Amino acid sequence: MSGPLRLIELRPSPNNIKVRLGLRLKGCEFETIPVALDDAERAEVLRLSGQPLTPVLLDGDLPVWDSAAILRHLDTIAPHEPIFFGRTRERIHEVERWERWARGVVYDTFTIVPGMAFRGAFDPAEVERANAEMRRHTARIEEALADRDYLLGDAPTAADLTLVPMVFSTMLTEEQAAASRIAAFLRQHFHLGEERDRTRAWVERLMAHWH
Template sequence: MRLYRIPFSTNVERVSLALGHKGLEVEWVEVDPADRSGVVELSGQPLVPVLEDGGRAIADSSTILLYLEGRNPERPLFPSDPARRAEMGVFIDWFDRVWKVPPNEIDAELRRPEPDRGRVGALGAQMVGWLEVFEAMLAGRAYLMGDELSAADCTAFPFLKYAVLDVDPADADQFHAVLAAHLRPADEHPRLADWIERVDARPRAPDAIR
């Protein structure tokens, strides 16, 4: 398998966590952020991660997690029970379609010549408010949807980690700075802080960039 990446990508780290959990290796392919033509040619869209496996190209981190589960069901990341699996799907969809919206809008607002600071504050307050959701999901269990690492943790961790972990000095992606600025402080969310440490200690695919 080959996995196309740019450095410090949150969505690539989702896949890297899943590969590490399943004990799988990939050949990394470095993508120039300024030239996505190879990725577009391969997958029909410009974003990473893209997984190439036996002539197939799979884009979108959530789709890749499902693909890996089907390909290597050992050490599962999704529940086998259909109801629990559907619930996990709803969480992952909520994270991608709802949770990600405020930090993406802050990122876009800050790129304007005169950012609307009031709007940034309101969007940031929404992000802080949602930390309570994760804190509650971790009551009485080690991971977001149970006692074992799952696709829910792989999905949320690369974003929520910035509530505790610092942005790498070599990482110039403004989106990560937005996460770090608005997810802090984590002091009021001790279960979330412990979960970030717990997931951060999990294996990644060999040679992953975090």
């Protein structure tokens, strides 16, 4: 590694969970620089990385931002298993297909319920739509996990790390929901549902590395 690692993170957000999981799974030591949920200016993030979004990984003096770029950076500086994007062209393309689906289709579904919480507006029809769409998404995940622990085999990839934080938001415990009004709203209105045993075990397997 080229320098000490520091993670600038907004801890509850999916992309920040994704990167923290990546660091933990790689066995990287890192320090954290927390960003508050209500820190609209993001002055410290701007100062350190030149842009306002989290997460940002500081590798020595080098800022790396965008969660997918950070996972690729981790594959470069810690080139041991698990490899998040693969060692062959075919494997990389397979991971990226899942990642595009997660960052596009699934993310659009995920944002419906917390979006209502941020706006302070409750729409039962939109909640029903979000839960129905997530049921369809997790059906695909459940099928992929039929004969394996992770989406593409025996080790987690960027596909798993991109999807799991969003699915995790449908499984919050009472203790986790107490962390914020957004988490409480998710626990009340966004649910994984029944017949998702493999998906539930997959989430628990990965999220055990979060803290």
